Amino acid sequence: MISESFTFKGKDYVEIFVYKWTPNVDVQVRGVVQLAHGMAETAARYEDFANDLTKNGFIVYANDHRGHGETAGKVETLGELGEDAFNSMVEDMHRLNSIIKEENVTLPIFLFGHSMGSFLTQRYICLYGSELKGVILTGTCGKREIIVDIGRIASKVEIMRRGRNAKSINLNKLIFGSNNNFFKPNRTLFDWLSRDNKEVDKYIENPYCGAVFTAGFFYDFLSGLKSVADAEEIKNIPNNLPIYIFGGDKDPVGKNGKGALKLVKTYEKHGVKDLTYKLYKEGRHEMLHETNKDEVTTDIIKWINAHV
Template sequence: MKESNFTFKDKMGQNIFVYKWEGNEGTPKAAIQIAHGASEHAKRYFEFAKTLTEEGFVVYANDHRGHGKTALNDEELGFFAEKNGWKIVVDDMHELTDIIKKENGDIPIFLLGHSMGSFLARSYIIEYGKGIDGVILSGTGYNTSFEIKLGLLISNREINKKGLKTKSMKLQKLTFGSLNNKFKSPRTDYDWLNRDEKEVDKYIEDKLCGGAFTTSSYRDLFNGISEICNLKNISKVPKTLPIYLFSGDKDPVGKNGKGVLKVYNLFKKAGIRDIEMKLYKDGRHEMLNELNKHEVYEDIINWINRHLK
């Protein structure tokens, strides 16, 4: 596998850092674009990308604004933008899609989003769904209108008190603080991620993982979730776009599968014709890093291969 990287300047003038992984020879049969989750970065998808390249795919993954190497310093970690941050991040993803098309010509493109990246991907396909060939949602979830309104209320109060760029531990506790609660005698604060202790420890030791968002980014996040949980907006997704959802049935983000099923049913209600869902027994949030991750990889690859034109 060959790894390279590049940056592109987005519409707001921000340099967005991108990893590219490709096989050593031959034309790729499709491109996979990865949107990572909150408080992590794209390099964490190296092993999954390696497997994809071995199967004939080329893989691109950018560090979102406020994450990884796109964030130039610690102060920028967790910060999207002063306003419209969610839309800007989604537009960055679309700019990367355009770059993928320019570099690879007329090959299929599949977008895979994990966790917050799955929420971003759901916004993406509302706006830009006609430009890709399928979307894969890992560790996604659903929030009620009450949960969203509460999150926005606290976010706006925190912004008024502390400003746009202050890290909010109150909102960090609201959004992530309870995720470990359903696991008995957790070894760490991040046992909810997956059952592989080595992977959990790698996350904890990574200085680019686990940080709090700024007040404005939490507001962006709740505004984004409000958009993607609205059936009227979901109905804008192209009806022929293939969608695959997967999660662990012990993932607290997906409310142990109930939230994932809610999202699946909303897509069905919106008229999506080709949609599949799989819940892995005892799996937690990061199925791509779980104990049975190679089974998960195989399922994803098989789904993509079935949807190649």
């Protein structure tokens, strides 16, 4: 695998950092996977996954979202995404997609979104779905009305009290605080990510992971979740766009599988014709870092191969 990186100017001229992983010269290139990572992590964590994809002939592009990883620039500015964060990240993804098309004119492009990246991807396909060959969503969920409405109200109050740019431990606890409750007694604060203790520890030890985000981000993100659940927006997803949804049946973000299945039913209702889903028994939030990650990766590549 050949590893490179570059930057491009996203919305509002923010410099967006991108990892690019390319197959070795002896491997025939068959397509491209664009990857959207989750909240409070970095695209660098997907290098092993990219290695498997490149071995199978796929170029991988993965940007660090604004406020994350190398795009944030330094640890102190993690979680600071600026105005209209949710929509800005979606537009950054689209600008990267345009670069990918320029560099790979004839190749099909698949968009892979994990967790926050999956919700960004849900919005992306409402706007630009016709430009993709297929979509993969993981660590995801369908409509979550109560927590979204409560969170938006709480974030408004926090913004009024402390300002948009104040990092909010209270909102962080509100949104994520209950995730570990399913796995007591807890070894760490992040047991909900994976059954693999080594992977959990690597997340904790990574200075670019686990940051507390601003009140403004939480308001923008939760507003974005509300928009992706809007039936009128979902109607804009092309019916012929292949979609693969997978996750763990013990993922608290996906409501232990129920939320992921809710999203499947929503897409079925709106006429998506090529829809595949799979829940992995005992799997938690990060299936690419789970104890059965080899099985998960094999299934992903099998699905992509079927749609090239």
